[in-house]
Amino acid sequence: xxxxxxxxxxxxxxxxxxxxxxxxxxxxxxxxxxxxxxxxxxxxxxxxxxxxxxxxxxxxxxxxxxxxxxxxxxxxxxxxxxxxxxxxxxxxxxxxxxxxxxxxxxxxxxxxxxxxxxxxxxxxxxxxxxxxxxxxxxxxxxxxxxxxxxxxxxxxxxxxxxxxxxxxxx
Amino acid sequence: xxxxxxxxxxxxxxxxxxxxxxxxxxxxxxxxxxxxxxxxxxxxxxxxxxxxxxxxxxxxxxxxxxxxxxxxxxxxxxxxxxxxxxxxxxxxxxxxxxxxxxxxxxxxxxxxxxxxxxxxxxxxxxxxxxxxxxxxxxxxxxxxxxxxxxxxxxxxxxxxxxxxxxxxxxxxxxxxxxxxxxxxxxxxxxxxxxxx
Numbered sequence: 001x002x003x004x005x006x007x008x009x010x011x012x013x014x015x016x017x018x019x020x021x022x023x024x025x026x027x028x029x030x031x032x033x034x035x036x037x038x039x040x041x042x043x044x045x046x047x048x049x050x051x052x053x054x055x056x057x058x059x060x061x062x063x064x065x066x067x068x069x070x071x072x073x074x075x076x077x078x079x080x081x082x083x084x085x086x087x088x089x090x091x092x093x094x095x096x097x098x099x100x101x102x103x104x105x106x107x108x109x110x111x112x113x114x115x116x117x118x119x120x121x122x123x124x125x126x127x128x129x130x131x132x133x134x135x136x137x138x139x140x141x142x143x144x145x146x147x148x149x150x151x152x153x154x155x156x157x158x159x160x161x162x163x164x165x166x167x168x169x170x
Numbered sequence: 171x172x173x174x175x176x177x178x179x180x181x182x183x184x185x186x187x188x189x190x191x192x193x194x195x196x197x198x199x200x201x202x203x204x205x206x207x208x209x210x211x212x213x214x215x216x217x218x219x220x221x222x223x224x225x226x227x228x229x230x231x232x233x234x235x236x237x238x239x240x241x242x243x244x245x246x247x248x249x250x251x252x253x254x255x256x257x258x259x260x261x262x263x264x265x266x267x268x269x270x271x272x273x274x275x276x277x278x279x280x281x282x283x284x285x286x287x288x289x290x291x292x293x294x295x296x297x298x299x300x301x302x303x304x305x306x307x308x309x310x311x312x313x314x315x316x317x318x319x320x321x322x323x324x325x326x327x328x329x330x331x332x333x334x335x336x337x338x339x340x341x342x343x344x345x346x347x348x349x350x351x352x353x354x355x356x357x358x359x360x361x362x363x364x365x366x
Binding site: 063152 | 218219222223228229231236305307308309310311312313314315316317319320321323324325326327
């Protein structure tokens with residue numbers, strides 16, 4: 001039972017009961033979650049930039065959306081996930097310093113790049129909490145497939161699977 | 171070129187940070203009418219993922235004042251303080267805690283302190299640099315820092331952090347002052363002071 005951390009440019013995957021996959025304080029970065037809920041396997045990548053093209057080859061490839069997404073699929077499948085059954089959840093891609101120039105578009109570009117990669121992999125996005133100006137922490141329980149998101153100054157909220165609001169009976 | 175520096179270079183950068191932060195603390199002291207202590211500055215080269223954790227717990231809520239630096243030393247200046255300390259500083263400026271004016275007051279502090287730091291650097295190195303207007307946010311430390319590092323991640327997996335602490339005497343209140351040069355920015359600095 002452990003918290004597996006995905007820090008900037010890192011990814012993790014697990015199918016072990018009691019494990020949590022965690023990315024703390026995502027700003028313009030994107031946390032990509034892949035789930036096979038029936039098998040109880042999940043992976044989480046902490047993506048920093050859209051594409052590795054044109055950048056030095058010695059850089060860590062896993063910080064780029066176009067390299068990290070295929071690797072994440074591979075690692076989830078290696079732990080027993082079935083590729084056709086994978087569901088994706090996206091968290092992050094905020095613009096923390098709205099109006100302050102260059103950091104502005106990275107979040108949105110990251111989200112677009114991740115979506116393009118998921119289309120290539122034929123994986124559907126089932127939930128997302130992206131954009132805006134707030135940082136987010138994402139936690140994944142691989143066995144139950146529950147994904148929660150927390151923003152600064154707020155509580156954990158379940159993002160996926162969607163929770164039904166129970167109507168109060170007077 | 172990846173971000174790696176020898177000890178002599180890091181020492182030279184620490185010395186620059188020390189002089190910059192000294193000037194910045196004088197400016198802050200004049201603004202607040204308090205004495206400011208300066209902790210010994212540090213220059214560190216770290217993998218980006220570690221840099222976030224070195225500054226504090228990623229989920230800590232923190233107020234960040236950010237200034238871009240343009241010109242011959244492209245960089246970002248980031249001042250970090252807890253939201254409680256941000257309120258304290260504003261009270262020292264004569265505002266009410268929680269006032270609507272807090273973000274703009276903090277931006278102004280960032281402007282004055284950051285500009286004095288940068289002017290000191292410019293004076294020592296002869297580099298022409300210009301700060302951009304400040305932006306203030308309160309959020310997760312990790313989210314603020316990684317967003318600043320992310321734009322540099324295309325060039326390197328590592329980052330240079332020049333950090334200093336400004337401690338407001340008798341108030342148990344400190345501000346962390348960070349200069350994060352863009353890729354190549356530190357080389358320019360080192361070249362100007364003759365230790366490239």
